[in-house]
Amino acid sequence: MDIRFVKRKNLKEKPKDALGFGTKFTDYVFNMDWDEDEGWHDAEIVPYDDVKMDPASMVLHYAQATFEGLKAYKGADGNYYLFRPYMNAKRFINSNKRLCLPELPEDLFVESIKELVKLEKDWIPEGEGESLYIRPFMYAKEVKLGVAPSKSYRFSIILSPVGAYYPQGMAPVKIYVEDELTRASLGGTGFAKCAGNYAASLLGQVKAEKLGYTQVLWLDGVERKYVEEVGSMNAMFLIDDTVITAPAGETVLPGVTRDSVIKILKDKGIKVEEKHLHIDDLMAAAKDKRLKEAWGTGTAAIISPIGELFYKGEEEIINDFKTGELTQEIYDTLTDIQWARSEDKYGWREKIDID
Numbered sequence: 001m002d003i004r005f006v007k008r009k010n011l012k013e014k015p016k017d018a019l020g021f022g023t024k025f026t027d028y029v030f031n032m033d034w035d036e037d038e039g040w041h042d043a044e045i046v047p048y049d050d051v052k053m054d055p056a057s058m059v060l061h062y063a064q065a066t067f068e069g070l071k072a073y074k075g076a077d078g079n080y081y082l083f084r085p086y087m088n089a090k091r092f093i094n095s096n097k098r099l100c101l102p103e104l105p106e107d108l109f110v111e112s113i114k115e116l117v118k119l120e121k122d123w124i125p126e127g128e129g130e131s132l133y134i135r136p137f138m139y140a141k142e143v144k145l146g147v148a149p150s151k152s153y154r155f156s157i158i159l160s161p162v163g164a165y166y167p168q169g170m171a172p173v174k175i176y177v178e179d180e181l182t183r184a185s186l187g188g189t190g191f192a193k194c195a196g197n198y199a200a201s202l203l204g205q206v207k208a209e210k211l212g213y214t215q216v217l218w219l220d221g222v223e224r225k226y227v228e229e230v231g232s233m234n235a236m237f238l239i240d241d242t243v244i245t246a247p248a249g250e251t252v253l254p255g256v257t258r259d260s261v262i263k264i265l266k267d268k269g270i271k272v273e274e275k276h277l278h279i280d281d282l283m284a285a286a287k288d289k290r291l292k293e294a295w296g297t298g299t300a301a302i303i304s305p306i307g308e309l310f311y312k313g314e315e316e317i318i319n320d321f322k323t324g325e326l327t328q329e330i331y332d333t334l335t336d337i338q339w340a341r342s343e344d345k346y347g348w349r350e351k352i353d354i355d
């Protein structure tokens with residue numbers, strides 16, 4: 001790939017205090033443009049800076065925008081890795097198809113990320129649980145107010161060093177089951193990682209927080225009865241001896257972490273069922289203590305234990321509000337693979353060659 005490079009005059013200071021999530025950004029940004037005549041062209045890595053935009057740029061009005069999220073890790077073996085980036089590349093294509101954005105070939109997606117991360121490798125933090133969060137995104141650039149797919153787009157990648165999600169170790173969260181607002185509906189954009197989905201989820205999140213809960217558990221958009229996702233994570237429930245999670249691909253986002261955890265669970269001999277779970281059955285299982293453990297899965301937190309469910313005035317505590325044994329075990333198995341502390345038996349690590 002031909003990438004124009006513009007060197008920064010002064011590099012930023014690397015952060016010394018707590019990293020948090022998504023507040024600090026590295027020195028450079030990757031950009032590449034698309035239009036009907038030229039297709040993808042003008043790839044560049046340039047100093048991180050403001051984006052100048054016409055106020056009539058289509059993305060600002062009609063939310064034709066998609067994104068991805070993955071991480072780069074400094075492995076225990078001293079190498080730099082991505083985790084299953086081709087899954088993100090495929091999902092990005094599916095999201096872009098749904099939102100009428102152009103297709104970015106898988107190799108180009110992964111190659112662009114590798115080039116930027118290679119340049120910014122000194123930004124990959126090395127503390128326990130720390131990594132470099134990668135945010136590729138695409139948006140409509142055409143200047144016009146007519147409602148139609150834009151005729152030009154920009155693809156960008158920014159990088160953000162992030163801290164351990166739980167600096168004090170995993171801690172269960174309290175979940176509000178949202179019985180009015182919904183996140184996704186049949187035929188909609190639930191499976192796509194698009195900006196608008198997040199805009200639509202904010203009110204539920206704000207409501208949950210006001211009531212003292214950390215996240216929302218979303219129910220399906222047709223009957224508001226079936227469990228779908230928790231915040232922007234996939235949700236899993238250990239009931240009796242089976243892990244149940246909602247089927248992905250239509251109203252549920254196909255998470256890379258979800259897929260990885262399912263494979264790890266099955267490998268450990270644990271039954272996994274991808275099916276629609278009725279909220280009444282979930283609450284009943286919680287009440288009877290047949291719901292042994294529950295957790296969310298996503299790139300940012302990796303695994304987030306669920307300690308409490310609140311639904312229509314009823315409150316149920318899960319596993320005495322402690323991180324479950326299985327929850328901890330899959331977290332350890334997955335993070336050992338990601339940080340190269342264990343053998344990569346699934347071939348999930350993608351090494352970044354630093355020449």
Ligand SMILES: *Cc1c(COP(=O)(O)O)cnc(C)c1O
Binds near residue numbers: 232234254299
């Ligand atoms: C990104 C995302 C997830 C998690 O996907 P990962 O690939 O595991 O990070 C789950 N649900 C929603 C709505 C998301 O946007």
